[in-house]
Amino acid sequence: MQLQGKRVLLAVTGSIAAYKAAHLTRLLVKEGAEVQIIMSTSALDFITPLTLSTLSKRPVYHQFHKNETGEWNNHVELGLWADLFIIAPLSASTLSKLAHGNSDNLLTATYLSARCPVMLAPAMDLDMYQHPSVRANLDTVEKHGNILLEAESGELASGLSGQGRMMEPEHILEKTIQLLKKSKDFEGKKIMITAGPTQETIDPVRFIGNHSSGKMGIALAKNLANRGAKIELILGPSQITISHPNIKISPVTSTHDMYKAAQAVHPQMDICIFAAAVADYAPADPAKEKIKKNEENMSIILKKNVDIAASLGAVKKDGQIHIGFALETNHEEENAQTKLKKKNFDFIVLNSMNDAGAGFKHDTNKVTIFHQSGKKQVSDLLPKSAIAELIIDTLKKQLDTEN
Ligand code: PMT
Numbered sequence: 001m002q003l004q005g006k007r008v009l010l011a012v013t014g015s016i017a018a019y020k021a022a023h024l025t026r027l028l029v030k031e032g033a034e035v036q037i038i039m040s041t042s043a044l045d046f047i048t049p050l051t052l053s054t055l056s057k058r059p060v061y062h063q064f065h066k067n068e069t070g071e072w073n074n075h076v077e078l079g080l081w082a083d084l085f086i087i088a089p090l091s092a093s094t095l096s097k098l099a100h101g102n103s104d105n106l107l108t109a110t111y112l113s114a115r116c117p118v119m120l121a122p123a124m125d126l127d128m129y130q131h132p133s134v135r136a137n138l139d140t141v142e143k144h145g146n147i148l149l150e151a152e153s154g155e156l157a158s159g160l161s162g163q164g165r166m167m168e169p170e171h172i173l174e175k176t177i178q179l180l181k182k183s184k185d186f187e188g189k190k191i192m193i194t195a196g197p198t199q200e201t202i203d204p205v206r207f208i209g210n211h212s213s214g215k216m217g218i219a220l221a222k223n224l225a226n227r228g229a230k231i232e233l234i235l236g237p238s239q240i241t242i243s244h245p246n247i248k249i250s251p252v253t254s255t256h257d258m259y260k261a262a263q264a265v266h267p268q269m270d271i272c273i274f275a276a277a278v279a280d281y282a283p284a285d286p287a288k289e290k291i292k293k294n295e296e297n298m299s300i301i302l303k304k305n306v307d308i309a310a311s312l313g314a315v316k317k318d319g320q321i322h323i324g325f326a327l328e329t330n331h332e333e334e335n336a337q338t339k340l341k342k343k344n345f346d347f348i349v350l351n352s353m354n355d356a357g358a359g360f361k362h363d364t365n366k367v368t369i370f371h372q373s374g375k376k377q378v379s380d381l382l383p384k385s386a387i388a389e390l391i392i393d394t395l396k397k398q399l400d401t402e403n
Helices: 016-030 041-045 049-056 075-081 092-100 106-113 126-130 132-143 169-182 215-226 255-268 308-314 332-342 384-402
Strands: 007-012 034-039 084-090 118-122 152-155 161-165 190-195 200-203 206-208 230-235 247-251 271-274 281-283 302-304 321-328 347-352 367-371 376-378
Touching: 007 016, 007 075, 007 106, 016 034, 016 049, 016 084, 016 169, 034 041, 034 049, 034 075, 034 106, 075 106, 084 092, 084 106, 084 169, 092 106, 092 118, 092 132, 118 169, 126 132, 126 161, 190 215, 190 255, 200 281, 206 281, 215 230, 215 247, 215 384, 230 255, 255 308, 271 308, 308 321, 321 332, 321 384, 332 347, 332 367, 347 384, 367 384
Parallel strands: 007 034, 007 084, 084 118, 190 230, 190 271, 230 247, 271 321, 321 347
Antiparallel strands: 152 161, 200 206, 281 302, 347 367, 367 376
């Protein structure tokens, strides 16, 4: 009984895959979870509340009030009651409402009131699932901090074959157990994460920057926030954003700004993760006016920037943990090992530009973790969310052995 005492809110929307919600309910209940079901009105066309209430052993809600008594189904209370909110299956229509903050029914109002992690298991036909508007909505809800359980591939109700099937209930159960087991394992921890690129001003219209998207740092922030940590995310200019009750974002532009923001919170932090790609040099004397195209050649004098990780590493307190990243193109291991020692990291995560799909911008990464003890861990090429999980699990092990 791996979910004993856990409260799961399971929302079912109008989709042919709604029948799978019955099986999922059974699996959750069998593992000891208390399951409260909410249905959208269109879900009623696919499966009856009687089936779901029998399996969950609780009344099923699908409207704001109870018909018989006129009593209110309090969506705020439901949202606060749950340890986890699963929406499975999630239809294109409800997805669009979630992405845009529409609360015209009990399910979507509860979603907006929920403070717990939310897992979304979409189910759609092949072309619907690939439609740019659906992809954009899926992107939006992910950026809002939800956990997206991408649809699986196989035969679809339309007879077409491809991606669109709701994730199998057994797989959702597995994800639920993993998440709820870890859901509070960083509670009480204050964690600073630097992420994204920095921009160093050349003149009012130009800067020196790099290709970091911020994806890796944001994936770490999301994983830790879902596991109960309070995150100070110091984020350089990035197209990606995230909103999560446990994440406070400080947007910054230059290395100097990033350093100031990091220095201000560092003394209160239990853990610091330096995932940002920080410029090592900045123009010594940025021009006040736009530089004109006069000479055939031009040079800009650069001055060394502060090394944020090294400076804060020098004042690291007993018990504080620092994790670094290294992005290398050559002598990868050697360079990473040098930075591990020089910057006083507890461990360093190396990503190499020589590995296809790793490093800047990609949704995937492949890393090698070097520990102070000399231990080394190598990952496969995985989505950045899975790499984040691996790094955080490594961190958790380190915390457990120290205590
Ligand atoms: O943002 P993405 O597109 O998802 O890409 C992720 C990433 C490749 C940016 C990230 O995973 C990564 O490797 N970040 C560190 C990149 C880097 O600049 O590494 P470095 O080897 O130059 O720096 C070593 C460490 O010192 C890093 O932890 C860095 O944050 C820190 N540093 C470096 C220079 C400096 N002035 N201040 C620092 O704090």
